[in-house]
Amino acid sequence: MLQLIQEYIEKLKKVDEQLERLTSDRNVIETELTALSNAINNQSESFGRIISFSHDCVFILDRNCRFTYASISGAQLFGLKQMDMIGKNWRELKLSKEMMIPFEAYLKTVFMLGIPTSQVTRAVFPYGIRYLEYFLNPVFNKHHVVDAVFSVVRDVTQRKESETVQKQLTIQYLDESQRLQQMIDTAPMAILTVDRDGFIIASNQLAAELLPDITDKLKMVINSHLDAGGLDDSDEALIARALNGEEINGFFRQDRNKSFLISAYPIKEYNTDNIVGAIAYYQDISELENLRNEYARLDRLKLIGEMAAGVAHEIRNPMTVVKGYLQVLTNKAEPDLQERYSIIMNELNRIDTIVTDFLSLARNKTVTKEICNLNNIIAGTFPLLQADAAESGIEIKLNLAEVVPELLLNEKEIKQVLFNLSRNSIQAMQPKGLLRIETKVSANAVKLIVADNGCGIEADYLNKIFDPFFTTKDTGTGLGLAICQSIVERHAGKIEVQSKVGKGTSFFITFPTSEKNLMN
Incomplete structure (x- = not known):
């Protein structure tokens, strides 16, 4: 019995020891819980102070769209106090439907999907219209279910206004750029702009048409001119000189069948005067140059015509006497001298022909x-x-229009044009060559075409063949085509030429059929 009592006492001691250990563990746990609770409270207070100092409005909402927390600035946003908002939803607080209905829809989406979102909304307040940006972030519990939504609302009215102003300025800038580009595109000159390295960064449509060979590959060439000082007069050198700060005004350039006046200027920064590029203008003055050359040609023709009219009488009178005496001497001369007299007579006739050609050049x-x-x-x-x-040994083919309108012509002069052009073509062809003479009728003109398949005319000569005394023949006077042009112009017509070396030459003569031109 005693033994049982002792065993029971021993068990009581062990239970007492276990209770002491449990009490000690409980005290430790309670101490740790108290410390943890104090830390949480401190963190909450710190978090609250941080939020209270922030200009952003902070809210925590539950699934029923009730505010479980609202920062001071958040409550002030709606003209309320913090405690007025806690535990209430936006309908109870009578907040703006315009803002809160979309807000509630996005809030439910975050609860459903657990994905953060942000939106910008327009809100009307008694003090005016504001733009608010709100961020909705899900708060998960230990079961990974969204238990609340942490929301930050930020007033972005100033940013929105800045964006609106920026957008308006951008639209205005684009409009101005488009207007400027249209002005540049419609300008009657080629315009191109290069950067400091010589790359073309802008050009108008006319530049692409008139300057097809100028591309952004100019960089290497321009740099070489920059290094060499740009001493020549090429396009690249002129632009390089502008990049070096030189202003170039009205530089004349002739390229192929085009004539240009080129101006180039450096482009400088507004404040520093640093050169950041260059702009070049190419004004096509080909038509003006053609008119100037035409006036010069007409002046020459006028001078030749006046000279021919003045001296023709003085030359032909003594020539008539010489030819008369020569005919008498030829009749009385010995047979061996008659051939020499015949040569002299032929040369006198040639002089008479040249005088006649001179007279034909007179425009008036x-x-x-x-x-x-x-x-x-x-x-x-x-x-x-x-x-x-x-x-x-040349073949001639006629291809005449079936019906051509009547024209006001001088038959003798038109025949002279045909003879001059045809004989030039015959002399330009080898045996078995083909000469084509055609007529075509258009709405208000009749066209005469004289074409051959002879040797053709060099491109460098095409602009000179109508000049008086220009010839590539050893025995020619250079007056034949000049006479043709003078006759055609006296008939209010136009003569044009197309030629390719080794392929042949074609002359196109256009006679107007309008009543006004016929009257002229």
């Missing part, structure tokens, strides 16, 4: 014009042309 020469049919004139000269062509 008075000629009698009559209503004629161009096809009939061609048909009348065809036998003579065919005879000349046959001597050189």
Whole structure:
């Protein structure tokens, strides 16, 4: 019995020891819980102070859209106090439907999907319209279920206004840029801009048409000119000189069949005057140059015509006497001298022909014009042309329009044009060559075409072939084509030429059929 009592006492001691240990562990746990609780309270207070100092509005909401927390600035946003908002939803607080209905929809989406979101909304307050940006972030519990939503609301009215102003300025800038580009594109000159390295950064449509060879590969070339000082007068050198600070005004350049006035200027920064690029203007003055050359040609023709009219009488009178005496001497001369007299007579006739050609160059020469049919004139000269062509082994083909309108022409002068052009073509061809004479009718003109498949004319000569005394022949006077042009212009017409070396040459003569031109 005693033994049982002792065993029971021993068990009581052990239980007492366990209770002492449990009491000690409880005290430790309670101490740790108290410390943890104090830390949490301190963190909460710190978090509250941080939020209270922040300009952002902070809210915590539950699934029923009730505010479980609201910062001071958050409550002030709606003109309320913190404690007025806690435990209430926006309907109870009578907040703006315009803002809160979309807000509630996004809030439910965050609870459902657990994904953060942000939006910008427009809100109307008694003190005015504001733009608010709100961020909704899910708060998960230990079961990974969204238990609340942490929301930060920020007033972005100033930013929104700045964006609006920036957008308006951007639209205005784009409008101004488009207007400027349209002005540049419609400018009657080629314009291109290069950066400091010589790359083309802007150009108008006319630049692409007039300057197809200038591309951004100019960089290497311009840099070489910059290093060399840009001493030559190429396009690249002119732009390089502008990049070096030089202003170039009205530099004349002729390229192929185009004439340009080139100006180039450096582009500088507004405040520093540092050169950041260059701009070049190419003004096409080809038409002006052609007019200037045409006026010069007409002046030469006028001078030649006046000279021919003045000296023709003085030359022909003594020539008539010389030819008369020469004919008498030829009749009385010995047979061996008659051939020499014949050579002299031929040369006198040649002089007479040259004087006649001089007179034909006179633009103000008075000629009698009559209503004629161009096809009939061609048909009348065809036998003579065919005879000349046959001597050189040349074939002539006629391709005349079936019906051509009547024209006011001087038949003799039109025949002279046909003879001059045809004989030039015959001389330019080898045996078995082909000469084509055609007429075509358009709405207000009749076109005469004389074409061959001869040797062609060098491109460098095409602009000179109508100049008086210009010839590539050893025995030519250089007056034939000048006479043709003078005659055509006296008939209010136009003569043009197309030629390719080794392929042949074609002359196109256009006679107007309008009543006004016929009257002229």
